[in-house]
Amino acid sequence: MAIDTFNVRFWGARGTLASTSLDTGKYGGNTACIEVTCGDEVLIFDAGSGLRGLGSKLAREARRADKKGEKRKKLNLLFTHCHYDHISGLPFFEPFFDKKTTVKLWSGHLPGPDKTKRMVHEYMRSPFFPVGPEVFTSKLEYQDFEPGDVLKPIRGATVQTMSLNHHDGCVGYRIDFQGRSICFITDTTHIPDKPDAGIIEFTAGADLMIYDATYTDSEFPMFWNFGHSTWEEGARLAKAAGVKRYCMFHHRPSRTDEALDEIRNQCKDVFRRSWAAYEGLVIKV
Ligand SMILES: [Zn+2]
Numbered sequence: 603m604a605i606d607t608f609n610v611r612f613w614g615a616r617g618t619l620a621s622t623s624l625d626t627g628k629y630g631g632n633t634a635c636i637e638v639t640c641g642d643e644v645l646i647f648d649a650g651s652g653l654r655g656l657g658s659k660l661a662r663e664a665r666r667a668d669k670k671g672e673k674r675k676k677l678n679l680l681f682t683h684c685h686y687d688h689i690s691g692l693p694f695f696e697p698f699f700d701k702k703t704t705v706k707l708w709s710g711h712l713p714g715p716d717k718t719k720r721m722v723h724e725y726m727r728s729p730f731f732p733v734g735p736e737v738f739t740s741k742l743e744y745q746d747f748e749p750g751d752v753l754k755p756i757r758g759a760t761v762q763t764m765s766l767n768h769h770d771g772c773v774g775y776r777i778d779f780q781g782r783s784i785c786f787i788t789d790t791t792h793i794p795d796k797p798d799a800g801i802i803e804f805t806a807g808a809d810l811m812i813y814d815a816t817y818t819d820s821e822f823p824m825f826w827n828f829g830h831s832t833w834e835e836g837a838r839l840a841k842a843a844g845v846k847r848y849c850m851f852h853h854r855p856s857r858t859d860e861a862l863d864e865i866r867n868q869c870k871d872v873f874r875r876s877w878a879a880y881e882g883l884v885i886k887v
C-alpha cells in the first residue's frame with residue numbers, strides 16, 4: 603500500500619437490520635462497517651454484520667505478513683455507538699481468535715467508567731449470546747473517550763470526535779491524514795429547515811462525508827423521531843460545509859437496489875460527486 607493511500611472501503615452499508623434478499627444484492631445486506639486505510643495502517647469503524655468479511659480479509663493479511671516475517675499491526679476498532687446494527691458482527695471478527703493479534707476497541711457514546719469494556723461484556727452474554735469475550739484469544743485493549751476528544755490511534759492520523767443527535771448517544775468521526783479528511787456521520791437525526799451547525803463546522807472542507815441517509819425527505823415526517831436523517835439533508839449539509847464528496851450510508855432494510863439506484867441518480871443531480879454506499883465500494887480521497 604502506498605504510504606499516502608487514504609481511502610474508505612464499505613463492508614456493510616445497511617442500517618437498522620441486515621437485509622439480504624434477491625433485491626438487495628447490489629448494495630448488500632450487511633450492516634455498518636467501514637475500513638479506512640491510512641498508508642499502511644487501517645482504522646475500522648463499527649462492528650455491524652459487515653465486520654465478519656473484513657475480519658476474514660485481515661486474518662488472511664496477517665498470515666501473509668507472518669510468512670514474510672513482518673511485524674503484526676495492532677488493529678483499532680472505533681464504535682459510533684452500540685445499537686445492534688453497529689455491534690452484531692463483533693463476536694465473529696476472525697482476528698479475535700488469533701493470539702498474535704492485538705485489537706484495541708474505542709468508544710465514547712456511553713456515560714461512566716469502563717464504558718467500552720462494559721459494552722462488550724453486556725453485549726456478549728447469556729442468554730443473548732452463548733459465550734462472553736473471554737473466548738477471544740487475541741490481546742484486547744479498551745479505550746474510553748469523551749465526544750469532543752481528539753484521538754491518535756495510529757501514526758500520522760488525527761481522529762476528531764463529536765456527539766451526534768441519536769437515541770442512546772452516538773459519536774461522529776473526522777479522520778485527517780496527510781492533509782485530507784474523511785467524516786463518518788451516521789446515526790443522527792435533524793430538524794427540518796434547521797441545518798445542524800455542529801455537523802457543518804465539524805465536516806467543514808472535508809474531502810468526503812459519509813452520512814446517515816436512512817430516509818428521504820418525503821418519508822421523514824413519518825419517522826422524525828427514529829433518530830435518523832435523509833439523503834437530501836446530507837446533501838444540503840455537505841454543500842453548506844463545502845464538503846467535496848458525499849456518500850449516502852445506513853440504507854433502510856426495505857430499500858431495494860432499484861430504489862437505491864433511483865436515489866443515487868436523484869442525488870447526483872443535486873451533488874455531482876456522490877455515491878450510495880454499497881458493499882465493496884472503495885472511495886479514494
Ligand atoms: Zn444504525
Ligand SMILES: [Zn+2]
Binds near residue numbers: 683685768789
Ligand atoms: Zn443507532
